[in-house]
Amino acid sequence: MLPEAQRDYIDVVLVSPRNPLNIGAAARAMANFGFRRLSVVAPYAPPWREARSAVGAPELLASAAETETLAEAVAECTLVAGTGTLTYRKPEQPVVPLPGLGPLVERELASGGRVALVFGSEKHGLTRDDLSYCHLLVEIPTDSRQPSMNLGQAVAVCLYELVSRAFEPASSAPDEKPLAFAVGVGQTSSQLERNFAASSHAAPSRTLDRLAGVVEETMIAAGYSPSTMQATNRHDLRLLLRRLAPTERDTRRILGLFRRILWRLKRFPKGR
Amino acid sequence: MLPEAQRDYIDVVLVSPRNPLNIGAAARAMANFGFRRLSVVAPYAPPWREARSAVGAPELLASAAETETLAEAVAECTLVAGTGTLTYRKPEQPVVPLPGLGPLVERELASGGRVALVFGSEKHGLTRDDLSYCHLLVEIPTDSRQPSMNLGQAVAVCLYELVSRAFEPASSAPDEKPLAFAVGVGQTSSQLERNFAASSHAAPSRTLDRLAGVVEETMIAAGYSPSTMQATNRHDLRLLLRRLAPTERDTRRILGLFRRILWRLKRFPKGR
Numbered sequence: 001m002l003p004e005a006q007r008d009y010i011d012v013v014l015v016s017p018r019n020p021l022n023i024g025a026a027a028r029a030m031a032n033f034g035f036r037r038l039s040v041v042a043p044y045a046p047p048w049r050e051a052r053s054a055v056g057a058p059e060l061l062a063s064a065a066e067t068e069t070l071a072e073a074v075a076e077c078t079l080v081a082g083t084g085t086l087t088y089r090k091p092e093q094p095v096v097p098l099p100g101l102g103p104l105v106e107r108e109l110a111s112g113g114r115v116a117l118v119f120g121s122e123k124h125g126l127t128r129d130d131l132s133y134c135h136l137l138v139e140i141p142t143d144s145r146q147p148s149m150n151l152g153q154a155v156a157v158c159l160y161e162l163v164s165r166a167f168e169p170a171s172s173a174p175d176e177k178p179l180a181f182a183v184g185v186g187q188t189s190s191q192l193e194r195n196f197a198a199s200s201h202a203a204p205s206r207t208l209d210r211l212a213g214v215v216e217e218t219m220i221a222a223g224y225s226p227s228t229m230q231a232t233n234r235h236d237l238r239l240l241l242r243r244l245a246p247t248e249r250d251t252r253r254i255l256g257l258f259r260r261i262l263w264r265l266k267r268f269p270k271g272r
Numbered sequence: 273m274l275p276e277a278q279r280d281y282i283d284v285v286l287v288s289p290r291n292p293l294n295i296g297a298a299a300r301a302m303a304n305f306g307f308r309r310l311s312v313v314a315p316y317a318p319p320w321r322e323a324r325s326a327v328g329a330p331e332l333l334a335s336a337a338e339t340e341t342l343a344e345a346v347a348e349c350t351l352v353a354g355t356g357t358l359t360y361r362k363p364e365q366p367v368v369p370l371p372g373l374g375p376l377v378e379r380e381l382a383s384g385g386r387v388a389l390v391f392g393s394e395k396h397g398l399t400r401d402d403l404s405y406c407h408l409l410v411e412i413p414t415d416s417r418q419p420s421m422n423l424g425q426a427v428a429v430c431l432y433e434l435v436s437r438a439f440e441p442a443s444s445a446p447d448e449k450p451l452a453f454a455v456g457v458g459q460t461s462s463q464l465e466r467n468f469a470a471s472s473h474a475a476p477s478r479t480l481d482r483l484a485g486v487v488e489e490t491m492i493a494a495g496y497s498p499s500t501m502q503a504t505n506r507h508d509l510r511l512l513l514r515r516l517a518p519t520e521r522d523t524r525r526i527l528g529l530f531r532r533i534l535w536r537l538k539r540f541p542k543g544r
Contacts, residue, residue: 143306
């Protein structure tokens with residue numbers, strides 16, 4: 001059982017929800033399983049207003065954080081897990097079947113981290129850009145003939161999994177029982193596990209974004225690639241940093257290095 | 273993972289659902305997790321009609337069975353599991369936390385049985401009478417401050433549990449890892465486990481009802497208790513039979529005995 005105090009270190013993030021009933025259902029599932037921290041990214045105004053003012057709306061809706069971007073919503077989080085089905089896209093990060101999420105969340109919380117579970121809009125799910133902020137993609141084991149879950153039900157199933165599986169005796173001995181991962185592009189499952197296990201204190205998303213900004217600036221300053229490639233580079237860089245999962249300390253070092261490089265590049269713009 | 277073919281031996285039973293959106297959500301969760309057998313007991317006609325005719329309604333709604341009573345809906349089932357929260361009532365049968373349901377269902381299906389998962393109406397949940405048809409009560413681990421789940425979400429969480437946990441390698445060795453049960457009134461957890469393990473082929477609900485009928489007739493014929501106690505006796509008898517979980521063969525024997533007793537009682541009504 002996930003201890004109650006730990007649930008306050010898990011954020012549920014809804015990206016651009018469109019249906020007030022779904023927002024209400026997501027909030028109710030959170031209340032059912034004892035979670036309180038809801039963030040809503042760029043909500044459509046009328047359904048968001050309607051959901052919050054509905055009779056019997058859970059209290060946590062009133063105290064929900066509202067942000068313009070997913071980057072802001074997950075800024076403090078050290079492990080960002082996107083949710084979705086894989087039937088219609090090729091994932092760019094490691095895929096974790098939902099039953100394997102508990103131990104990862106457990107380890108993250110035990111080392112003082114903060115976790116976000118991110119749900120896309122009912123219409124599109126998470127976009128490729130949304131997913132680039134995620135360390136991993138959680139796959140709910142749905143039937144291939146009807147893979148797409150209702151938002152409120154998906155939230156309920158994911159939170160149930162965390163409440164019932166994290167901090168189970170069986171999962172507290174990761175060395176004896178390795179996690180079974182499906183493997184994403186560019187990384188083996190043992191890499192992800194090793195990286196997360198090694199990072200006693202993974203850097204929060206905000207720090208990774210700051211590092212990415214300096215690295216990108218460096219790429220541009222260095223004339224690394226044509227300007228038409230900048231968006232793609234930015235995207236790939238975000239994914240890479242989340243795959244590497246550096247600690248705060250790692251990040252400070254890398255940042256120091258890149259700042260130095262950048263300073264040099266700008267001082268001697270001709271590459272002398 | 274629960275093999276797909278096995279899912280056709282698990283019935284989802286909704287008792288008197290009132291909200292067409294909830295019926296639709298329950299059906300969708302079934303489709304998401306690959307279940308097809310839905311039974312609806314005494315549905316309110318307008319929402320039932322509305323749910324079935326909704327745009328995009330899953331096919332399984334069209335082929336759902338409709339019965340007047342719960343007894344009919346679960347007649348062929350050898351393990352009937354009610355669902356609900358325990359905050360407002362004292363259960364009369366063993367309580368199984370949802371994370372412990374998988375191994376029981378697995379064993380039941382492996383021995384050729386059929387399982388029903390029963391959900392009460394949104395307003396009242398399962399009544400005491402409904403519950404008397406259940407071998408056990410499944411408890412979803414919700415927060416005590418907001419224990420009551422939305423119907424569609426409760427169905428989703430229960431089916432997710434079955435799909436993801438039953439037939440897991442860890443649960444296939446029941447002797448090595450005993451199930452952790454909360455214990456219901458009048459029975460220890462090991463009793464339930466032993467009884468279910470011993471019954472290579474538990475008798476279906478219909479057979480238990482036939483036996484209960486003969487036993488009740490015998491009680492009356494024997495002047496066992498005042499007629500004001502008949503309803504209570506009938507209720508307790510149903511619970512008892514489900515707790516004992518006799519096999520078909522056990523049931524035939526007990527039935528034979530009671531038929532004999534009854535014949536004697538009727539032949540010599542004065543107890544001579």
